[in-house]
Amino acid sequence: MVTDIETFQEALTASGLPPVRSGRHDQGEFRAGIVSRDLGSLKVIELVTPEGECFRDARSSRSADEEWWQIELMVRGRARVEQGRGAADLGPTDLVLVDPARPVRFASSASTHVSILVPRKELRLRAGDAARLAGVRIMGDRGPGALVSSLARDMVRSLSGFRVGQAERSAAAVIELISVTLEAQLGGEARPGPDEELRARILGYIEARLSDRELAPAVLASAHHISVRRLHRLFEDQPASVAALIRRRRLERCRADLARGDRTVTAVAARWGFADPAYFSRLFTATYGYNPMALKSGNRAPDVKAPAAGAGEDGGHRNPER
Numbered sequence: 001m002v003t004d005i006e007t008f009q010e011a012l013t014a015s016g017l018p019p020v021r022s023g024r025h026d027q028g029e030f031r032a033g034i035v036s037r038d039l040g041s042l043k044v045i046e047l048v049t050p051e052g053e054c055f056r057d058a059r060s061s062r063s064a065d066e067e068w069w070q071i072e073l074m075v076r077g078r079a080r081v082e083q084g085r086g087a088a089d090l091g092p093t094d095l096v097l098v099d100p101a102r103p104v105r106f107a108s109s110a111s112t113h114v115s116i117l118v119p120r121k122e123l124r125l126r127a128g129d130a131a132r133l134a135g136v137r138i139m140g141d142r143g144p145g146a147l148v149s150s151l152a153r154d155m156v157r158s159l160s161g162f163r164v165g166q167a168e169r170s171a172a173a174v175i176e177l178i179s180v181t182l183e184a185q186l187g188g189e190a191r192p193g194p195d196e197e198l199r200a201r202i203l204g205y206i207e208a209r210l211s212d213r214e215l216a217p218a219v220l221a222s223a224h225h226i227s228v229r230r231l232h233r234l235f236e237d238q239p240a241s242v243a244a245l246i247r248r249r250r251l252e253r254c255r256a257d258l259a260r261g262d263r264t265v266t267a268v269a270a271r272w273g274f275a276d277p278a279y280f281s282r283l284f285t286a287t288y289g290y291n292p293m294a295l296k297s298g299n300r301a302p303d304v305k306a307p308a309a310g311a312g313e314d315g316g317h318r319n320p321e322r
Helices: 005-015 063-067 127-133 143-158 164-190 194-208 217-223 228-234 242-260 265-271 277-288 292-296
Strands: 021-024 033-039 042-049 052-056 068-076 079-083 086-090 095-098 104-108 111-119
Touching (some): 033 164, 063 068, 095 143, 127 164, 265 292
Antiparallel strands (some): 033 042, 068 095, 079 104
16 A cells, blocks of 8 residues: 555556646545556556545646557546546446546545556547547446446456466457447447448458468458558558558467467468468567567567557568559
8 A cells, every 4th residue: 555645656657557646635644556457458457546636737648648548447436537528427337438648637535446548559439439438427337338347347356367368369358348338338429431331341351361371452452342542541540551450460369379389380370371480480579579489488578569560561471562
C-alpha cells in the first residue's frame, strides 16, 4: 500500500497508465494500491484509491498515449469521469471509454477500479465514434457490457501461467468483446458503410487463408472482384497496408506455434506461408527483437516488440504488388 501521492504517481507511470495530476486529496489520509499485469498486447491495472480528484491536461499528454484506448471499470465505490462533452457517473460494474491523449478529469469516492489499456491499432474506432463514446457511461449489468465488466474484475488476479500464444489469443478475445460492447453502446449509428463491410470480408478471407503461400494483394483483389488499386485504397486509412497485415498475422501465428515448441522453425515457417526459412528468420528477428530459435528454446528476450508495419510488407513474398 502506498501512503503518499508522489510515490503513487510514479507507480502509475511505471504501470503504463498515462500520467495524471492530483487535484484534491487529503495528504494525511492518503492510502492507495496498484497491481498491474500484461495479457498479450493488453495492459491491465487494478487501482485502489482514496476519495479525491485528479486530472490530465494538455501539458500532461505524451505522444505514447496516442497508441492506446483506456477502458475504466468501477469495482467498488463511485466516480465521475469527464472528457470532451461526456460526463459519466459510474457505480460498481459500470464502464467508460477514455482517450488517454485528451484532457480528462476523474473524481471518486474511496474506490477500486480496473483500467485496461488497449492498442488503438487493435481496437479500431472511427474518430466520430470515439468522440461520441468518450466520457459516456456504459452500464455493466446487462448485455455485452456485463461480460466485459465481469471479466475485467477478475483479470488482474488471474493473469498468470499463460504461454505466449495463449496470452495473445486471450487478449484478442477480450478486445473483440470490448469492441462488441462499444458497438452496442453506439446502437443503430454503428451500421458499417459499404467500404467497411467489404474490408471486413477481406479481413476474414485473409484469416482463413494465411497458410496459402500465394495469398497476396492481387489474389485478394481478384477474389473480391475489385482492382488492386481499389484494394489498396480500402486500407489506406488503416494502421497497416494489406501486405503488411498479411505479414504481421503470419508472424503472429508463427510465434504462437513456436512458443508451443512442438514443431521445427522450418516447419512452422512453411505452415504459415514462408517458403524461405532464412528470410523468415531475418523477418522474425527484425520484428520481435529475438530469433525464432530463442523463442522455441524458451530463451527469448523479456521485452517483445510489436510487429513493425513498414518492413517486409510483402506478407512473406518479395513483391507486394503482385
